[in-house]
Amino acid sequence: MKVEVEKPSIRNGELLVKIRASFVQPADILNSKGVFPTTIFPRTLGKDFAATVAEGPDEWRGKDVYGTSGSTFSFTEDGAQAEFAVLREDCVAIMPNNTSFAQAAAIGTPFTTALTALRRARTKSSDTVMVLGATGSVGSAIMQIAKGMGCATIGVGRRGTDINSTEDPELSKSNDLRDGKGPDVVVDTVGDIALTKAAFEVLASRGRLSIITAPRQGTTELPVEIKALYRRQVEVIGCNTASSPQAEMASMMSELTPQFESGKLKAPDESTLSLVSIDRALEVYSGKVKRAVIVLG
Numbered sequence: 001m002k003v004e005v006e007k008p009s010i011r012n013g014e015l016l017v018k019i020r021a022s023f024v025q026p027a028d029i030l031n032s033k034g035v036f037p038t039t040i041f042p043r044t045l046g047k048d049f050a051a052t053v054a055e056g057p058d059e060w061r062g063k064d065v066y067g068t069s070g071s072t073f074s075f076t077e078d079g080a081q082a083e084f085a086v087l088r089e090d091c092v093a094i095m096p097n098n099t100s101f102a103q104a105a106a107i108g109t110p111f112t113t114a115l116t117a118l119r120r121a122r123t124k125s126s127d128t129v130m131v132l133g134a135t136g137s138v139g140s141a142i143m144q145i146a147k148g149m150g151c152a153t154i155g156v157g158r159r160g161t162d163i164n165s166t167e168d169p170e171l172s173k174s175n176d177l178r179d180g181k182g183p184d185v186v187v188d189t190v191g192d193i194a195l196t197k198a199a200f201e202v203l204a205s206r207g208r209l210s211i212i213t214a215p216r217q218g219t220t221e222l223p224v225e226i227k228a229l230y231r232r233q234v235e236v237i238g239c240n241t242a243s244s245p246q247a248e249m250a251s252m253m254s255e256l257t258p259q260f261e262s263g264k265l266k267a268p269d270e271s272t273l274s275l276v277s278i279d280r281a282l283e284v285y286s287g288k289v290k291r292a293v294i295v296l297g
Helices: 026-032 101-105 108-120 137-149 173-177 193-202 226-231 246-262 278-285
Strands: 014-023 049-055 064-067 084-088 128-132 152-157 185-188 208-211 235-238 274-276 292-295
Touching: 014 064, 014 101, 026 278, 049 084, 049 101, 064 101, 064 246, 084 246, 101 292, 108 137, 108 185, 108 208, 108 246, 128 137, 128 193, 137 152, 185 193, 193 208, 274 278, 278 292
Parallel strands: 128 152, 128 185, 185 208, 208 235, 274 292
Antiparallel strands: 014 049, 014 084, 014 292, 049 064
């Protein structure tokens, strides 16, 4: 429901930003349905944003910024799907100079989640990284960042990837691609228990399985062979950016900005996004519009 409210005011250390665009993430839609136990309603939603600083210290005014939520913004504090939002200075990053507002608004959640998953797995340049769901928003971000680090990568998906998960559900081809050693790091962005278990089975010795999601339906229990766990010294690691401070997410995005500007990383092409006005927000939240960016001017 669209509601008119007063323009928010700011305190010391805060910025009033004029929202230019906000990508509607699947997590936003789930949040609107009350899936997240920490959310306090009524609430303005919207995790990811691109904006222009309207009020704040002189060095910030007029700057184009972008960011994403941590544990509070859009959950216990009002989010980005409004004309204005209030953010602490350390919770925004300067936007890449070669992206549109819509593109910048699509960066936050996928790329900070990707970076978190790789860091939690202590990924290094000599590692081979396998990504389950490599063509999705987060999966493709992981592939980009891993390649930028110098890692070899193995994409897994239903089409257009190194391993077709429908034709090879056991992921046996990964051993062939690694001379029988298996991947050092696997990042699971899919949440299919059978596929997650298959990834665990093909991990290299001392490999790390980094998990960012779980099945929406059915069992969420992952059967793990304990002997394989300790004999191969592999690790299963959980990643949840929703529990992170927003300032930590902004710091990551500040690190990513020069990589987008240099072309090392690529933001989603605007032609792949559905640009809509805020008047169509209900249509977006009903699931009728995919990859939607609410554009506010």
